[in-house]
Structures are given as C-alpha cells and as structure tokens.
Amino acid sequence: MYFYSMKKSSLYKGCLEPILLRLLKDHGRMYGYQMTQMVKDITKGELTITEGALYPLLHKLEEQGIVETETEMNGNRMRKYYSLTKAGKKQTSIAMEEMKAFMQSLEYIVNPKIALG
Amino acid sequence: MITDEQLLKIDSYCDEFGSQYLDVKEEVQDHLISFVENEIEENVIDFEHAYKKMKEVFPKEEFNMIIKSKKICLEKKYTKLIENEFLTFFNPPKIFLTIGLILTACFFPLIKTIIHKDFQVIILIAFLITLYVIIYPRLKRLQSFNDSKKKPLLSVKVKSRYEIFVRIVIILLHLSNTIRFFISDFSAIYLFKSFNPENKLTYFNLMLILVVLTFMFGWASVVVRDKMYEKIRNDYPSAFA
Incomplete structure (x- = not known):
C-alpha cells in the first residue's frame, strides 16, 4: 500500500514516515506532489509514493503535531504546504537515529562478517 | 500553467469522487493539477491526454482513502x-x-x-x-x-x-x-x-x-x-x- 515499487514494496513498508520527515527537514516546506516527485527523483524512479499513502500519513503527522500546514494561492489554485513543527524536528532526529540503527541491524544480518569483525 | 477551464474540469473530477469538501479538495486538487502540468511538460502531450492519464493514476479508491484519513x-x-x-x-x-x-x-x-x-x-x-x-x-x-x-x-x-x-x-x-x-x-x-x-x-x-x-x-x-x-x-x- 505504501509504495508501488514492483517487487520490493514490502521491503519499504514502514519507511515512508522517516523519508517524509527527512525531506521536510532538508527542504523546509513542501507540498504533496513535490514530495512524491522528489522521492522518485532521488531514488531514480525506484520508489514511487502513492497519493493514497502520502496524504493519510501527512494527516496523521498533522494530527500528532509533527507537521503544520499553510495554504497559499499558486496561480489559479490553492496550494497546501507542509513543514515540521518544533516537536517534528525533534521527532525527525529520533526517527533518523532509529533508521540508522535499523539499517545497521540489517547490515549485520545481510553481511554477518561485519558483525563478527 | 493550466487554464481556468481546464482547472474546472479537474475540479469536477474531484467533486465526482466525493472530495467536494474544500479542506480535502485544496490538497488533492493541487496534486492533480501538478500531475497534469508535469505530464504536459515532461511527455509533451496535450491536456486531454494528461487528464486521461491522471484519471488512471488517481482512481476513486485513492480519493476514498484520503477523505477517510482526513475525517x-x-x-x-x-x-x-x-x-x-x-x-x-x-x-x-x-x-x-x-x-x-x-x-x-x-x-x-x-x-x-x-x-x-x-x-x-x-x-x-x-x-x-x-x-x-x-x-x-x-x-x-x-x-x-x-x-x-x-x-x-x-x-x-x-x-x-x-x-x-x-x-x-x-x-x-x-x-x-x-x-x-x-x-x-x-x-x-x-x-x-x-x-x-x-x-x-x-x-x-x-x-x-x-x-x-x-x-x-x-x-x-x-x-x-x-x-x-x-x-x-x-x-x-x-x-x-
């Protein structure tokens, strides 16, 4: 549900939240479509976030006070921007640490020599 | 940038699938328009083709999921x-x-x-x-x-x-x-x-x-x-x- 990425979708489940938090931390404020495009560009098309996964997560983060929104006119339509709150910035640091620890653990499993060495 | 007439067409599509609420529409509509604009620019196609592609990529189920989570x-x-x-x-x-x-x-x-x-x-x-x-x-x-x-x-x-x-x-x-x-x-x-x-x-x-x-x-x-x-x-x- 989170990603459409052919065979690897199950591998990326659960990573969407830290990915979005990282993007918002690096770029300040972003709108929904921009996030999907940026993830696609960074991963060279390997990951594609669906709208049905992106917006529910953004709503959840907004409700938890991790992100805040502001709406602006963009040409002939409204555009909603998302940015991290103060609590959101703290949460991002925690999420990044957890992500690193998780990747380290995976590395140990995938490459046991590193763990032994 | 799409025209007002084209925007109305995307707007009607949003209404059709239940996102007639402004608070839901204001994020979904911009997403769809950005998608269409991107398709026109990147793939050099006209609005009608981009609109058709948008409908395929963004079906009713996606709307329902967004509306439900917004609620x-x-x-x-x-x-x-x-x-x-x-x-x-x-x-x-x-x-x-x-x-x-x-x-x-x-x-x-x-x-x-x-x-x-x-x-x-x-x-x-x-x-x-x-x-x-x-x-x-x-x-x-x-x-x-x-x-x-x-x-x-x-x-x-x-x-x-x-x-x-x-x-x-x-x-x-x-x-x-x-x-x-x-x-x-x-x-x-x-x-x-x-x-x-x-x-x-x-x-x-x-x-x-x-x-x-x-x-x-x-x-x-x-x-x-x-x-x-x-x-x-x-x-x-x-x-x-």
Missing part, C-alpha cells in the same frame, strides 16, 4: 480542541463559581419557603436560557452553512457532531428536571436523600443544582463552539470569502 484527522483535532477549550473555560474562578452556585442551590435557606409561583418563574428562566443555548448555535451554524454553501467543509460537518452532543446533554439535563417535576417518587432523588439524613436537600434544591449544571455546561459549550468556528474560519478563510 479521522479532523475528528481527533477537534476532539483535542474541545477538550483543551473546556479545560481552559473551567479555570479556577469558574470552578469556584460552579461550586458556589451548587452550594447555594443545596443550602439556600429560603428555598423551602418559596412557593409554586416563584418556582415556575425560575423554571421558565432556566428554560429560556437553555433554549437560547440550543437555538443560538443552530442559527449560527445555519449562517456558517450559508457562508460556505458553495464551498462545503468537512470540518463544519465534523463540528456539527459536537453541537448534536451538546444538545443531547442539555436535553437530558432538562429531561431529568421535567421528570422530577411530574414524577414525585423519582427513585434517584430518594437515593440522593438517603445520603442526606438531615433531609436538607429537597427536590427543589436538586432541581436547582441541575439548573446550575445546565447553565454552566451551556455557557461552556457556546464558548467552545465559538472557538471551533473561529479556528475553522482561520484555517479555511477561502470557504467564507
């Missing part, structure tokens, strides 16, 4: 707001006022001497206050609906549930008084009196306590409702423009 988000957001506003309303002075009024209602010595005529006047005043509390939000809500008639908000829909809850509580408080008025052997009152061996608390005292509670709850609910209304107006000013 949950709003419900939690307003529940939190209601809780915070109720707590803010019942600050120490108002808590003392409520306790003071309840104690007055319990032990006011002249109450026993008040005869039916005065009793009815108080009932009438309480009834009018409650009626105001019930009717005023309705009038205001109708006004807000009129304001946002062309641009409905999911937030307003969620907010109206809170008003239904407030009315149910007030009606229940009133009903308890009405029942007491018509049925003298209301068992709850006997139960209450059994904890009061000196029999200081009369039916009339208890009725006054309910009037105090109704009044305080009604007052708090009106304040909270106004805060919610203000919040919605600030969050979505374009719906009321």
Whole structure:
C-alpha cells in the first residue's frame, strides 16, 4: 500500500514516515506532489509514493503535531504546504537515529562478517 | 500553467469522487493539477491526454482513502480542541463559581419557603436560557452553512457532531428536571436523600443544582463552539470569502 515499487514494496513498508520527515527537514516546506516527485527523483524512479499513502500519513503527522500546514494561492489554485513543527524536528532526529540503527541491524544480518569483525 | 477551464474540469473530477469538501479538495486538487502540468511538460502531450492519464493514476479508491484519513484527522483535532477549550473555560474562578452556585442551590435557606409561583418563574428562566443555548448555535451554524454553501467543509460537518452532543446533554439535563417535576417518587432523588439524613436537600434544591449544571455546561459549550468556528474560519478563510 505504501509504495508501488514492483517487487520490493514490502521491503519499504514502514519507511515512508522517516523519508517524509527527512525531506521536510532538508527542504523546509513542501507540498504533496513535490514530495512524491522528489522521492522518485532521488531514488531514480525506484520508489514511487502513492497519493493514497502520502496524504493519510501527512494527516496523521498533522494530527500528532509533527507537521503544520499553510495554504497559499499558486496561480489559479490553492496550494497546501507542509513543514515540521518544533516537536517534528525533534521527532525527525529520533526517527533518523532509529533508521540508522535499523539499517545497521540489517547490515549485520545481510553481511554477518561485519558483525563478527 | 493550466487554464481556468481546464482547472474546472479537474475540479469536477474531484467533486465526482466525493472530495467536494474544500479542506480535502485544496490538497488533492493541487496534486492533480501538478500531475497534469508535469505530464504536459515532461511527455509533451496535450491536456486531454494528461487528464486521461491522471484519471488512471488517481482512481476513486485513492480519493476514498484520503477523505477517510482526513475525517479521522479532523475528528481527533477537534476532539483535542474541545477538550483543551473546556479545560481552559473551567479555570479556577469558574470552578469556584460552579461550586458556589451548587452550594447555594443545596443550602439556600429560603428555598423551602418559596412557593409554586416563584418556582415556575425560575423554571421558565432556566428554560429560556437553555433554549437560547440550543437555538443560538443552530442559527449560527445555519449562517456558517450559508457562508460556505458553495464551498462545503468537512470540518463544519465534523463540528456539527459536537453541537448534536451538546444538545443531547442539555436535553437530558432538562429531561431529568421535567421528570422530577411530574414524577414525585423519582427513585434517584430518594437515593440522593438517603445520603442526606438531615433531609436538607429537597427536590427543589436538586432541581436547582441541575439548573446550575445546565447553565454552566451551556455557557461552556457556546464558548467552545465559538472557538471551533473561529479556528475553522482561520484555517479555511477561502470557504467564507
């Protein structure tokens, strides 16, 4: 549900939240479509976030006070921007640490020599 | 940049699948337009082809998922707001006022001497206050609906549930008084009196306590409702423009 990425979708489940938090931390404020495009560009098309996964997560983060929104006119339509709150910035640091620890653990499993060495 | 006519076409597509609510539409619509613009620019295709592709990529199920999550988000957001506003309303002075009024209602010595005529006047005043509390939000809500008639908000829909809850509580408080008025052997009152061996608390005292509670709850609910209304107006000013 989170990603459409052919065979690897199950591998990326659960990573969407830290990915979005990282993007918002690096770029300040972003709108929904921009996030999907940026993830696609960074991963060279390997990951594609669906709208049905992106917006529910953004709503959840907004409700938890991790992100805040502001709406602006963009040409002939409204555009909603998302940015991290103060609590959101703290949460991002925690999420990044957890992500690193998780990747380290995976590395140990995938490459046991590193763990032994 | 797409034209106004093309924008209206995407707008109708949003309406068709239930995102006619402005608060949902304002993020979905921009997403769809950005997609179409990107397709036109990157793949050098015309609007009609990009629009067709958009419909394939963004089916009804995606809309439903977004609307559902937005609804949950709003419900939690307003529940939190209601809780915070109720707590803010019942600050120490108002808590003392409520306790003071309840104690007055319990032990006011002249109450026993008040005869039916005065009793009815108080009932009438309480009834009018409650009626105001019930009717005023309705009038205001109708006004807000009129304001946002062309641009409905999911937030307003969620907010109206809170008003239904407030009315149910007030009606229940009133009903308890009405029942007491018509049925003298209301068992709850006997139960209450059994904890009061000196029999200081009369039916009339208890009725006054309910009037105090109704009044305080009604007052708090009106304040909270106004805060919610203000919040919605600030969050979505374009719906009321």
